[in-house]
Amino acid sequence: xxxxxxxxxxxxxxxxxxxxxxxxxxxxxxxxxxxxxxxxxxxxxxxxxxxxxxxxxxxxxxxxxxxxxxxxxxxxxxxxxxxxxxxxxxxxxxxxxxxxxxxxxxxxxxxxxx
Amino acid sequence: xxxxxxxxxxxxxxxxxxxxxxxxxxxxxxxxxxxxxxxxxxxxxxxxxxxxxxxxxxxxxxxxxxxxxxxxxxxxxxxxxxxxxxxxxxxxxxxxxxxxxxxxxxxxxxxxxxxx
Numbered sequence: 344x345x346x347x348x349x350x351x352x353x354x355x356x357x358x359x360x361x362x363x364x365x366x367x368x369x370x371x372x373x374x375x376x377x378x379x380x381x382x383x384x385x386x387x388x389x390x391x392x393x394x395x396x397x398x399x400x401x402x403x404x405x406x407x408x409x410x411x412x413x414x415x416x417x418x419x420x421x422x423x424x425x426x427x428x429x430x431x432x433x434x435x436x437x438x439x440x441x442x443x444x445x446x447x448x449x450x451x452x453x454x455x456x457x
Numbered sequence: 458x459x460x461x462x463x464x465x466x467x468x469x470x471x472x473x474x475x476x477x478x479x480x481x482x483x484x485x486x487x488x489x490x491x492x493x494x495x496x497x498x499x500x501x502x503x504x505x506x507x508x509x510x511x512x513x514x515x516x517x518x519x520x521x522x523x524x525x526x527x528x529x530x531x532x533x534x535x536x537x538x539x540x541x542x543x544x545x546x547x548x549x550x551x552x553x554x555x556x557x558x559x560x561x562x563x564x565x566x567x568x569x570x571x572x573x
Contacts, residue, residue: 347499352497376559378561380561385566386466386566386567386569387564387567388547388549388564390561434499434500436500443488443513443551443553444502445490445549445562447499448499449497449498449499450499
């Protein structure tokens with residue numbers, strides 16, 4: 344079974360609008376961490392935001408927030424006030440408590456339309 | 458700032474050639490990783506290393522080997538390159554500290570390999 348599922352291969356959003364990128368995960372480990380990364384066309388992976396499984400509040404980092412619904416095993420990324428520079432691939436990833444490995448989803452390609 | 462460097466951004470090789478991809482990190486991280494990235498498949502783990510001379514197979518180790526002789530350097534080796542190994546290769550590193558659960562993996566800029 345896939346550890347991380349991203350069901351949106353591509354998304355479009357109007358500039359200045361908000362957009363939600365979906366991510367669901369599968370683990371039986373009660374302690375885990377969820378990460379989101381941005382990958383522009385240049386190729387580098389940029390860390391955006393982290394959510395721990397025991398964190399009481401949803402993580403926020405500037406225009407990025409994570410809508411964490413533990414019972415549903417979802418960790419959706421919300422980007423507010425989209426900018427043209429937000430056009431990129433976005434990856435959701437998970438790390439379980441005792442492992443070194445990160446599990447990545449297949450990514451969502453976001454295009455911001457002027 | 459953590460810095461992870463990869464020896465080449467772009468590489469073109471012939472089928473059957475032996476290919477070395479080098480990765481160096483400057484943060485004294487115990488863990489280092491090699492991924493390949495293909496459209497629609499995301500990042501798939503090839504190998505990772507948790508210490509010098511230690512390695513673990515990831516999800517797709519076939520056709521690859523690795524070497525970690527020094528803590529800062531992790532090499533990916535394609536013994537006999539094939540066209541289906543044309544891909545983007547990403548190296549990453551991370552500390553071993555389990556208390557810092559929020560710590561990300563730090564990625565290199567990637568190597569786009571074309572095997573003809």
